[in-house]
Amino acid sequence: xxxxxxxxxxxxxxxxxxxxxxxxxxxxxxxxxxxxxxxxxxxxxxxxxxxxxxxxxxxxxxxxxxxxxxxxxxxxxxxxxxxxxxxxxxxxxxxxxxxxxxxxxxxxxxxxxxxxxxxxxxxxxxxxxxxxxxxxxxxxxxxxxxxxxxxxxxxxxxxxxxxxxxxxxxxxxxxxxxxxxxxxxxxxxxxxxxxxxxxxxxxxxxxxxxxxxxxxxxxxxxxxxxxxxxxxxxxxxxxxxxxxxxxxxxxxxxxxxxxxxxxxxxxxxxxxxxxxxxxxxxxxxxxxxxxxxxxxxxxxxxxxxxxxxxxxxxxxxxxxxxxxxxxxxxxxxxxxxxxxxxxxxxxxxxxxxxxxxxxxxxxxxxxxxxxxxxxxxxxxxxxxxxxxxxxxxxxxxxxxxxxxxxxxxxxx
Amino acid sequence: xxxxxxxxxxxxxxxxxxxxxxxxxxxxxxxxxxxxxxxxxxxxxxxxxxxxxxxxxxxxxxxxxxxxxxxxxxxxxxxxxxxxxxxxxxxxxxxxxxxxxxxxxxxxxxxxxxxxxxxxxxxxxxxxxxxxxxxxxxxxxxxxxxxxxxxxxxxxxxxxxxxxxxxxxxxxxxxxxxxxxxx
Numbered sequence: 001x002x003x004x005x006x007x008x009x010x011x012x013x014x015x016x017x018x019x020x021x022x023x024x025x026x027x028x029x030x031x032x033x034x035x036x037x038x039x040x041x042x043x044x045x046x047x048x049x050x051x052x053x054x055x056x057x058x059x060x061x062x063x064x065x066x067x068x069x070x071x072x073x074x075x076x077x078x079x080x081x082x083x084x085x086x087x088x089x090x091x092x093x094x095x096x097x098x099x100x101x102x103x104x105x106x107x108x109x110x111x112x113x114x115x116x117x118x119x120x121x122x123x124x125x126x127x128x129x130x131x132x133x134x135x136x137x138x139x140x141x142x143x144x145x146x147x148x149x150x151x152x153x154x155x156x157x158x159x160x161x162x163x164x165x166x167x168x169x170x171x172x173x174x175x176x177x178x179x180x181x182x183x184x185x186x187x188x189x190x191x192x193x194x195x196x197x198x199x200x201x202x203x204x205x206x207x208x209x210x211x212x213x214x215x216x217x218x219x220x221x222x223x224x225x226x227x228x229x230x231x232x233x234x235x236x237x238x239x240x241x242x243x244x245x246x247x248x249x250x251x252x253x254x255x256x257x258x259x260x261x262x263x264x265x266x267x268x269x270x271x272x273x274x275x276x277x278x279x280x281x282x283x284x285x286x287x288x289x290x291x292x293x294x295x296x297x298x299x300x301x302x303x304x305x306x307x308x309x310x311x312x313x314x315x316x317x318x319x320x321x322x323x324x325x326x327x328x329x330x331x332x333x334x335x336x337x338x339x340x341x342x343x344x345x346x347x348x349x350x351x352x353x354x355x356x357x358x359x360x361x362x363x364x365x366x367x368x369x370x371x372x373x374x375x376x377x378x379x380x381x382x383x384x385x386x387x388x389x390x391x392x393x394x395x396x397x398x399x400x401x402x403x404x405x406x407x408x409x410x411x412x
Numbered sequence: 413x414x415x416x417x418x419x420x421x422x423x424x425x426x427x428x429x430x431x432x433x434x435x436x437x438x439x440x441x442x443x444x445x446x447x448x449x450x451x452x453x454x455x456x457x458x459x460x461x462x463x464x465x466x467x468x469x470x471x472x473x474x475x476x477x478x479x480x481x482x483x484x485x486x487x488x489x490x491x492x493x494x495x496x497x498x499x500x501x502x503x504x505x506x507x508x509x510x511x512x513x514x515x516x517x518x519x520x521x522x523x524x525x526x527x528x529x530x531x532x533x534x535x536x537x538x539x540x541x542x543x544x545x546x547x548x549x550x551x552x553x554x555x556x557x558x559x560x561x562x563x564x565x566x567x568x569x570x571x572x573x574x575x576x577x578x579x580x581x582x583x584x585x586x587x588x589x590x591x592x593x594x595x
Binding site: 156159160162175176177178184185201204205212213214215216218225231243248249250270271287294365406 | 461540541544550564565567569
């Protein structure tokens with residue numbers, strides 16, 4: 001009995017999960033309640049607002065769905081214990097309109113008021129994200145504008161066929177943007193999200209295109225026998241890291257878009273893929289099987305020396321980088337088939353300060369937000385798949401259920 | 413007493429070990445329709461939808477008629493691989509020899525060699541694995557006298573499974589290289 005007790009206590013000591021660290025930060029977050037003043041109370045929209053507040057890491061949101069009048073300054077007694085009250089009115093006739101008022105709970109002082117509108121109803125989630133992002137800024141919390149961004153992803157439909165979609169970060173809004181054929185590996189081309197790169201298999205060999213999502217203008221970038229993936233885009237958008245195989249060998253190349261010059265960055269008679277700019281963008285991290293299994297390595301773009309970044313895990317076959325921060329997926333079980341555990345780890349470009357971000361399930365496709373504060377990932381568990389977010393600063397995390405089709409690649 | 417402590421610790425352990433991302437409210441997705449983006453001060457304009465169904469829509473099912481485990485076309489034999497491996501097994505040498513004969517009787521046609529993987533693997537790495545398999549077949553054919561410039565290799569990663577049931581035999585059939593003539 002004592003040994004079992006000791007074992008359970010030990011497990012508790014080493015069980016680390018991002019969400020478990022939340023509670024100690026609770027007192028630093030603002031207590032806020034939502035009051036729905038819409039003509040037709042909208043539970044779904046309320047939950048989106050609630051999710052936005054939670055993932056920000058700056059608010060302790062009351063999950064009670066209060067109702068009230070948008071123009072009245074009267075606050076129910078139950079709301080007096082909060083710091084802020086957010087009143088909102090959503091109307092969905094001839095488009096979508098949202099009016100929000102942020103009140104100080106103690107005396108109903110109005111701190112912020114703004115209206116938002118779009119001509120259609122399906123993009124209502126973006127109104128919620130924009131409103132919460134604005135309120136976050138009004139209260140001078142660290143920026144969370146990443147919640148306003150599109151997620152672009154590809155998913156398989158039938159053999160040799162896929163589609164590329166846009167979504168809001170919660171996946172409540174989804175829209176197919178390329179249908180038909182086999183189109184893979186979408187990657188945003190610019191920070192404003194006007195265009196993305198993707199690999200098309202419509203020709204004889206894989207071809208990289210750049211598509212403007214507003215005009216439909218499509219530009220051919222390059223093509224390669226074997227495989228071709230745009231793995232990363234430099235911060236100013238002028239250089240790409242590509243995995244190409246012009247001689248049948250998958251290596252990482254850097255493409256200078258202004259000159260068209262390609263620099264071969266890796267030379268290895270195995271697998272080198274998934275190049276990501278790291279530090280000041282003069283170096284990359286990448287996935288290679290040069291030790292006999294997939295692992296994370298680092299090298300300078302213009303020199304040959306390669307160094308190992310990660311020293312644990314049986315198969316570390318996906319990574320992303322932001323500045324000197326690295327996130328990678330590591331297989332922690334050894335089943336050739338069926339259920340394996342893949343966990344996400346955060347480390348630095350010199351391999352220090354490594355810590356686990358997840359402890360259960362199959363966690364893959366880690367992607368940093370543009371400001372590096374949040375990590376997106378796909379989680380598979382027995383009952384289905386979800387898209388997950390981990391706020392690195394607040395340790396807050398959220399999961400949103402995904403549909404059944406298998407996601408091929410994702411970017412945001 | 414110790415029994416109470418045990419029960420309390422076990423309960424705490426269970427709670428902690430199952431702790432994970434907070435599941436967001438289960439919300440129904442909105443899946444269709446044109447979109448006019450958000451607040452006018454934030455983003456503007458409609459996004460497009462490109463339909464590429466007129467391209468690359470060839471039926472691949474008709475190619476899987478060459479035998480029990482063959483998804484190549486034009487008389488070629490598919491080559492199968494072990495989990496995570498890209499070396500040609502001795503048992504597949506016979507398929508390579510048969511494919512050499514098919515190529516030699518195909519005139520000047522070019523041959524497309526398609527590398528494929530099972531579903532275990534993630535994005536780029538799986539495509540590179542499929543590529544290594546296609547390259548191994550190309551090198552093996554070249555060693556038997558087929559001109560390298562007649563062969564074209566492309567990796568389809570895990571995008572072209574021939575079966576989807578969760579069985580070892582199904583996974584085996586997906587870890588393969590298919591050959592077909594370029595038409």
